[in-house]
Each structure stands twice: as C-alpha cells, then as structure tokens.
Amino acid sequence: MDNREVSSSDGLDRRFAVARLMEHCADVMVIAGLGSPGYDLFAAGDRDLNFYLWGAMGGAAAMGLGLALAQPKRPVLVLTGDGEQLMGLGSLATIGVQKPNNLAIVVLDNGRYGETGMQRSHTALGVSLTGVAAACGFDWTVDITEERAIASLATQIIAMQGCGLACIRVKADEVPRALPARDGVQLKNRFRAVLGLLTI
C-alpha cells in the first residue's frame, strides 16, 4: 500500500454526479448505503424503486446481490460510500463468485467518513476499491474523475452485461442534507409494489 493522500478538493460534486447518473437510470432499482449516498439519491428525485438504508453499515452490496439474483432481468444499482463499502469488503468476494449480470456498485468516494467528522478512510490512504473488485472477479471496474464518464457508466449499468464496480471520486465537502423517509416498512412495501409483489 502506498501512502498517497487524496486532497479533499479533488473530484466531482456528488449531488451533480448522482443527478447525472440517475437521469439515465429511470428504471433501475437502487439500494443506497447509509449516509450521504442516500441523501444524494433522494436529492436527485425520490422514486419508489429507491431503497434507502439508514443503518446496516456494510450491507448495501450484499442486499443488492440478493435483489439482483431475485430480479435477473432488471438492472440493480448499489449506490454507496467508500466507508460503507469498506465495511462490506467481503461482499465483493461473494458477488465476484455469483457474478450477476445485472448488478452494479457505484461508490461515491470522498475518502472520508462524512457523517462523523470527515476522518480519512482507507481509500484516501492508498486502498483501491476498484482494485479489490477486480481481484474478486468483477466483470468490469472503472475509476471516474470526470463528468463526461457518467453517461457511459449509466449505459454500462443498463446494459446488464456483467457485474461491475465504479468509483466516482467526489469532493469531500459538506452539502446540505436532503433526508429521505426513514420508515423501512414503507420503503420496502412501495418498492415491492412496483414489482407487483404483495406486502406479505
């Protein structure tokens, strides 16, 4: 591991990046990891196929895997942060074994634990999540630092031609909170209703 540090001012505006991504992902089912990724997703426009986690740190990718295996004909996006994904590193190995064609993980990587005081995470200290995903057998990985790459990322997600992980480098700045619903039962039921599934 090298000890390169990533400046907090590097990267895209996270709200802008997620809004651009979601413009192209109207029919994609989305699991958002806790904290800022959920706020960014909500700020881009609430929709019934958004499932926001408010806890269960480290579980977003594994939840996305269960969903992707259950709905193999529809694209699934896990939108999460670097800290959340680092807590679930093992799930990248689990996904790499299953290789669902319809699962993409997009990490909004600010190299910081944004909810707790912007302490540096491992990705600011040399760890590469795309490198881990590639080593786990993901079909595609991409590091994104420029806005123009986001539309092609969306195309890749919708194409459902392999499981992938993208790291979007975002600025480690504080953005106004945009808080989605916290009622997990409601979020679950509205999500399932879109798929024609009963509440119980």
Add this chain to the structure above:
Amino acid sequence: MTAWQDQLFDVLKKNRIRQVAYVPDAGHARLIERAGLDPDMRAVVLTTEEEGVALVCGAWLGGDRAVLLMQSSGVGNCVNMFSLLSNCRFPFLALITMRGEWAEFNPWQVPMAKATPGVLESMGVGVYRVNEAKDVADTVQAAAELAFGSDQPAAVLLSQRLIGRKVWTTGK
C-alpha cells in the same frame, strides 16, 4: 423414513425457497450440496454471516424467498445487521447448527453457543430449538410459515446432540 437433512431440504422446496445463503458447517453439508444441485435454487457462499442477513432482505425486496444457514458462532457476526429485520419487517428464516454445547471438544466454541439464543432474542429474532430428528421438519415448517406468512424473523437452532459429536481423532 428419509434422513432429517433431506427432510429439511424438502421443507425448503415446499416453501419455495430460492436463495440459500451460507457459511458452511458440517451440519448443513447435505443441504448445501442439494441446494447447489437444484436448478430452482441459488446457493450463495458468504465470507461472513452478516452478508447473508442483508442478502436475504434484498432477495425479499425482489420477490425471492431466501434462507440463511450458519453455525452458532456466526450469530455473533450478524448483530447490527439484524436491525434490518425489525426496522423493515423483513421475513427472515435462519437455520443455525449449534456448536459448543453437547460434548464439545473445542472450548472456543462455547461462549458464543451460550450467547446464541440470547443474542437472537435481544435483536427480536424468534428462537426455536430442535433436539430430536423427528421434530426437524415440523419445526422448520412452522418457522417458515411464521417468517413468510407473518413477516417475522425466525431462527431454528439445530442442537449439537442432533447433529452429532464432531470427530477429532480419526484419520491423521
């Protein structure tokens, strides 16, 4: 009379379980093997049990019924992830083989064995213990009905006496 391990598989089939997530245990070996061979099931090997809690919730979001197989030591790895179950009222069915209780040779298994029922209950997961082979199918069926019929979390503990002593001295 079929072996309880095969009865267990039949109960999962009857309840339309499609995803079988597991961290291996000798007591689950037959179930894992049969799930892997069944075209309507997907066996998912995990690196740690908490992944399985999140995975079965994701499966339910997408309309699949899933089960989580682990041994008692794995329950301790799941605690915070269990918060998904009560917050979102996800159905949850776990089959947990017990170590560290009946004729255990390895003391490192004992603390989590003692804590397993309490940890599950403290996180709101119902606990149903099976001590005898004749009760396996009925108990797992009841737990599945509770999970998928009533959106409840249910864990069936398969006792170490049922599974049998781990043999340490044969072979090399």
